[in-house]
Amino acid sequence: MTSTPYETRTLRVALLGHGAVGSEVARLLIRDADELAQRVGARLELVGVAVSRARADRETPFDPALLTTDAMGLVTRGDIDVVIELIGGIEPARSLVLAALESGASVVTGNKALLAEDGATLFAAAEKAGRDLYYEAAVAGAIPIVRPLRESLAGDHVRRVLGIVNGTTNFILDAMTTTGQGFDEALAEAQRLGFAEADPTADVEGFDAASKAAILASLAFHTRVTIDDVHREGITGVTAEHIRSADDMGCVVKLLAICDQSEDGVSVAARVHPVMIPKDHPLASVRGAYNAVFVESESAGQLMFYGPGAGGAPTASAVLGDLLSVARNRLLEVSGPAERTHARREVLGIGDARTRYHIALDVDDKAGVLSSVALAFAENEVSISAVRQEGHGDDAQLVVITHTATDAALSHTVRQLRDLPMVRDVSSVMRVEGEGL
Ligand SMILES: NC(=O)C1=CN([C@@H]2O[C@H](COP(=O)(O)OP(=O)(O)OC[C@H]3O[C@@H](n4cnc5c(N)ncnc54)[C@H](O)[C@@H]3O)[C@@H](O)[C@H]2O)C=CC1
Ligand SMILES: N[C@@H](CC=O)C(=O)O
Numbered sequence: 281m282t283s284t285p286y287e288t289r290t291l292r293v294a295l296l297g298h299g300a301v302g303s304e305v306a307r308l309l310i311r312d313a314d315e316l317a318q319r320v321g322a323r324l325e326l327v328g329v330a331v332s333r334a335r336a337d338r339e340t341p342f343d344p345a346l347l348t349t350d351a352m353g354l355v356t357r358g359d360i361d362v363v364i365e366l367i368g369g370i371e372p373a374r375s376l377v378l379a380a381l382e383s384g385a386s387v388v389t390g391n392k393a394l395l396a397e398d399g400a401t402l403f404a405a406a407e408k409a410g411r412d413l414y415y416e417a418a419v420a421g422a423i424p425i426v427r428p429l430r431e432s433l434a435g436d437h438v439r440r441v442l443g444i445v446n447g448t449t450n451f452i453l454d455a456m457t458t459t460g461q462g463f464d465e466a467l468a469e470a471q472r473l474g475f476a477e478a479d480p481t482a483d484v485e486g487f488d489a490a491s492k493a494a495i496l497a498s499l500a501f502h503t504r505v506t507i508d509d510v511h512r513e514g515i516t517g518v519t520a521e522h523i524r525s526a527d528d529m530g531c532v533v534k535l536l537a538i539c540d541q542s543e544d545g546v547s548v549a550a551r552v553h554p555v556m557i558p559k560d561h562p563l564a565s566v567r568g569a570y571n572a573v574f575v576e577s578e579s580a581g582q583l584m585f586y587g588p589g590a591g592g593a594p595t596a597s598a599v600l601g602d603l604l605s606v607a608r609n610r611l612l613e614v615s616g617p618a619e620r621t622h623a624r625r626e627v628l629g630i631g632d633a634r635t636r637y638h639i640a641l642d643v644d645d646k647a648g649v650l651s652s653v654a655l656a657f658a659e660n661e662v663s664i665s666a667v668r669q670e671g672h673g674d675d676a677q678l679v680v681i682t683h684t685a686t687d688a689a690l691s692h693t694v695r696q697l698r699d700l701p702m703v704r705d706v707s708s709v710m711r712v713e714g715e716g717l
């Protein structure tokens with residue numbers, strides 16, 4: 281059998297969304313058309329670009345006649361081989377992805393919100409249609425992490441996935457830590473640089489990181505974890521005082537996603553919240569919009585994935601990587617790995633999570649306070665690792681660092697502390713990761 285030269289084969293690509301990521305994908309598809317054709321073995325022809333509003337002044341590297349505001353008409357026209365969904369959000373993205381698969385197209389998406397909310401429906405539709413649903417861009421931008429979990433580590437037993445998976449919040453926390461920049465100013469800069477979601481509440485309230493945690497946990501533990509299963513706290517409650525307090529302890533504040541499996545392998549959990557980590561911890565040196573993900577597995581041991589986690593160009597790299605994979609699959613008439621959630625492990629809530637805590641208490645500056653506070657911890661079996669007093673008189677504050685305890689025990693302790701007459705306020709509770717404090 282003789283093979284057809286790539287020049288004679290064409291795969292038709294439809295792009296949905298021409299924002300920070302979509303415009304960069306279009307630019308690279310046009311600029312690198314010949315090289316990509318060589319790599320795939322077929323030309324990738326951009327046949328339509330769906331936008332929300334037609335704008336006469338829009339500059340495009342492709343024929344403006346390809347622009348359409350009818351995204352559904354584009355994905356269902358019947359001759360599309362691959363749809364790239366870069367609109368974001370739940371609807372109309374979900375309907376468009378489902379229609380694309382039903383119409384026989386493979387789909388590449390960066391839409392973590394949609395995958396974490398309703399991945400089950402999308403993966404089922406892809407399997408039914410015998411088409412691909414690839415989503416490397418959905419987690420940690422340019423960093424290859426979906427494919428390693430889905431393919432490279434498919435024969436291993438992943439125990440834990442932990443990391444910084446939101447560029448916008450890391451950018452903000454880094455700016456607050458290193459330059460003392462205010463929250464709003466740093467967020468505006470992240471938006472200008474194309475890191476933030478269309479609604480940045482998704483970033484700063486932790487929804488984006490929680491979506492990514494759900495995707496990572498589902499892949500790692502072969503168990504369906506949705507965004508509703510993920511405990512979520514964002515960074516809007518992180519103050520300059522938290523950052524100063526962390527600095528006093530030789531720590532920085534980071535927003536982490538933590539997915540782990542119980543020792544007996546029966547249950548899993550996923551959570552997103554700010555933590556204090558020691559400055560010599562590898563995650564402490566992740567700056568700006570960079571992301572880093574640690575994976576711990578039985579045979580491979582510890583792996584670290586690091587790189588740009590947001591932004592048009594880095595994310596376009598992940599999208600194009602997926603596009604080439606699904607294009608090759610189309611030519612071979614095969615499809616890539618389907619979703620595997622057979623393990624059906626129980627997904628635990630935050631109460632069972634075990635971690636360490638940093639608690640700051642505004643207290644009366646008098647004898648007996650320390651013993652009453654220590655007793656509240658002891659009664660809940662939360663062991664104290666260190667305690668120190670800051671300030672005197674009306675400014676007296678106790679800072680307590682605990683050993684590992686469950687979140688339920690810690691919450692109970694905090695409630696009890698709030699009821700103590702000499703405790704004026706529990707001014708902050710933050711989890712601590714890493715050793716050496
Ligand atoms: N910006 C980033 O750093 C990253 C983004 N992503 C994901 O990639 C996707 C796109 O993100 P961005 O490009 O940053 O968003 P964006 O907001 O810059 O672009 C989205 C575009 O879709 C268009 N759009 C909205 N509704 C539409 C409709 N019904 N039909 C056609 N077009 C429509 C909007 O007008 C906008 O131009 C999202 O799912 C996001 O979560 C993933 C990783 C990183
Ligand atoms: N808004 C997201 C974009 C990438 O996923 C982020 O800031 O990380």
Ligand code: NA
Pocket residue numbers: 416417418419420421422423424425426598
């Ligand atoms: Na990625």
